Amino acid sequence: MSDKKLSRQTDKDNNKKRKLSIFRVILVTIILIGFIGAGAVAGIVMSIIKNAEPIDASNIYEMLDESSFILDSEGQVIEKIESNNFRVVVDYSEMPEHLTSAFVSIEDERFWTHKGVDIKRIFGALWTNLSTGSRQGASTINQQLAVNLYLSRSDKSYSRKIKDAYYGIMLNNQLSKEQILEAYLNTIYLGSGAHGVQAAAQVYFSKDAKDLTIAESALIAGITKYPSRNTPIITLEKKDVQEHHVVLDDSDPVYTVIMNDKIDEYVISRQKLVLNAMKRLGYITETEYNQALEEDVKSHLKPNRQIAENISSFFGDLVKKDVIQALKDSGYSEDEAIDMLYSGGLRINSTLDTRIQKILDEEYANSNNFPKINNADRATLLAKEGFTEDAEKNIRDSEGQIQPQSAMVISDHRTGEIKAIVGGRMTSGQRILNRALTPRQPGSSIKPIAVYAPAIEHGFTAGSIVDDVPHYFNKSTPDTPWPRNFDKSYRGLITLREGVERSGNIFAVKLASMLSGDQNSSINTMLDSMKNMGITTVHTGENPLTINGKKYTDETLATALGGMTRGVSPLEMNTAFNVLANKGLYTSPTTFTTVHDRHGNLILENKPQQHRVITEQSAYIVTDMLRGVVSSPRGTGKGANIGSMPVAGKTGTTDSQKDAWFVGYTPYYSASVWIGSDQPVKLTSGSPAAASLWSKVMKRVHEGHSVKDFEMPSDIVRVNICTISGKLPTELCALDPRGSTVRSEIFIKGTQPTAGCDVHVRADIHVPSGKLATDLTPPWQVQSKVFVQRPIPYYPAEHGGITPLDYIYELPSGYYDPLVDGLGIPFPGGSPDGTETEGGPNEEETEDIDDDTIDSLNSN
Secondary structure, three states, rough: OOHHHHHHHHHHHHHHEEEEEEEHHHHHHHHHHHHHHHHHHHHHHHHHHHHOOOOEEEEHHHHHOOOEEEOOOOOOEEOOOOOEEEEOOOOHHOOOHHHHHHHHHHHOOOOOOOOOOOOOHHHHHHHHHHOOOOOOOOOOOOHHHHHHOOOOOOOHHHHHHHHHHHHHHHHHHHOOOHHHHHHOOOOOOOOOEEEEHHHHHHHHHHOOHHOOOOOHHHHHHHHOOOOHHOEEEEEEEEHHHOOOOOOOOOOOOOEEEEOOOOOHHHHHHHHHHHHHHHHHHOOHHHHHHHHHHHOOOOHHHHOOOOOOOOHHHHHHHHHHHHEEEEEEEHOOHHHHHHHHHHHHHHHHEEEOHHHHHHHHHHOOHHHHHHOOOOOHHHHHHHOOOOOOOOOOOEEEEOOOOHHHHHEEEEOOOOOEEEEEEOOOOOOOOOOOOHHOOOOOHHHHHHHHHHHHHHHHHOOOOOOOOEEEOOOOOOOOOOOOOHHHHHHHOEEEEHHHHHHHHHHHHHHHHHHHOOOOOOHHHHHHHHHHHHHHHHHHHHOOOOOEEEEEOOOOOOOOHHHOOOOOOOOHHHHHHHHHHHHHHHHOOOOOOOOOOEEOOOOOOOEEOOOEEEEEEOOHHHHHHHHHHHHHHHHHHOOOOHHHHHHHHHHOOEEEOOOOEEEEEEEEEOOEEEEEEEEEEOOOOOOHHHHHHHHHHHHHHHHHHHOOOOOOOOOOOOOEEEEEEEEEOEEEEOOOHHHOOOOOOEEEEEEEOOOOOOOOOOOEEEEEEOOOOOOOOOOOOOHHHHHEEEEEEOOOOOOOOHHOOOOOOOHHHOOOOOOHHHHHHOOOOOOOOOOOOOOOOOOOOOOOOOOOOOOOOOOOOOOO
């Protein structure tokens, strides 16, 4: 080889050595950088892991946000407790194998073998993302569960991804694979508000997860990627529903559930992908695969909205309030109680009767069932800022609430269970003003609770007599009669029964003043009765109502007429009347009976509190008198009649007809109705409107119920009495010029009268003058008549000339005087022997006020 060739070869070798040296340097550099980078990455990873909060998977179910449900009295779901999630936890043993394998197949096919992180899947996803530009995920079921439990999906940082990988490994160390899969399938979001497979099974197919078919399981598993797109159902407002839509549920008045327009493109194609993966991995056979493909899963869709539509939220809100209080009473803190209610998966068995509630809601949707606002007050309201008049001439306040408003409560008086409640009309939403819980002035509807019941309990009877004449109870105006009856008349001697039926104000206050030895003690007796019957808004000197530094109490006789500092809520009025309906026994109102946790364990049993207020016999007497309020021609509550079913109740109208009430009961149910405006104004109708609404609702409520009477207890006796004296009748009682005053009356044994009537008397009068006859009276001008002689004389002159309606039957006080009254000139048609002929005065033609005239004077 020549020197020249040798030199060229040497140069080549040197170039190769230099290139190799450079490559080695580069390789070493890359390796060093890699190690340095890996070390840096490892340091970052270790730092993130070190700062990660430790986890304890033993309390995994306490971390799940499971929805609670309110069930009606038949066990049907009426409301989901509103929270961010809708979840129902189901045990792994209740999940069919094809359901769990569907999720494993599509979400994490090496779930059963990896240690929480799938390295092979990570590199596969990395390669796919680099080569295609896509963003394929590599999270295992462990990691997804960790995110659901401990992290936030809104955090997209690498720090979070490192943490979920770490937590995924920790979960694998602390839990079995079955426990991890169970927790995952109870937390994953599956569209349409459903979190977890049990919720999804209910939302889409109205069945439990254990009953899902392979095809249905695959469909649900396919939702996991893009739940909003892959959900098989969509909820639209009715205005957005088009002809091509497949309607699945149109029961809601606002929304309609339809089948997803893209169900074939998205949902079914995704389902087929899941089925194919299940077959490939050996979870289902070829035959099962083909059968699942052929199954028309779209025809199985049966949405369950998880809330009974058209059921007002008033009841649900009250149930929530009561459950929270019951949990607090059981030792939970308020925060714990609220968390249990909204996230604890409770099953609350309520007392609501869906049939009755729907009747109530339907009647409250009918504007014709309610009075209007008086024209003068109407103009005043419309002049205020924010008040408007809608197309139907309804007044709306600044918040859009229709006026007047109303509330009604229906309960089973035997158990205290509330069966239906409405806290307002033409309103919706949750946690809105519930007028059933808002105190309003009760008017005369308070009388049975404050006056009649304690009167009977303290020895008065249905036949006890009160003289309905002017009285002066208002010390600030001692010369002005107070109270006044609604019709401004005075009826004179009447029985307690008649006073109840006519709703006499004077009668009620006089009776209230006689409940005990003195007026103050009587007032205390009245207030004690109200409190014992469940009215919590009674204010005494010990708990006065303070307004602008001034203290107010109910320690006044005005309370007997409903003139209270705060008033009474419809719920508490219903509760109080339940005492009368339930034989004198107070039973606390209840909205739920039991509460179970997510595992079915009983955690609350709501047994109502009970105590006796009055005897069974007293309650029955009051009930029998209140029946007359509805059934008697003179009763103020005739409009509450519901046919042959017995009704006992009481009307109430406050001053200027600002509040209208009817509270009543049958042998089956009790109900209270209040009507009035949120800003009190005069209504065009008072208690008759409330009684009419009560009747319309309760007629429908009692459809299908056999007619039965109120049960009479022992020791009730029936005795004939004179309704003018309250005593046993004499022959004179049948000769009263108004007709016989003998009536059959019931008494608690031992309280019936034993003495005869001493109010009816017979006397001779001088017919022309109407004065009592004397020896000087011409015999042909003398007539024997029956009169009333009051036990306590009444003198009109002492009361500004006011005369009660029965005063014309009063025994005359003056005597015949021949110098003043004449010497015996006969009446036309008369005869010297005093016999009466046609055209002469006779007993039947004596001036009188007949029953029809008296009734026409009566109103509430």
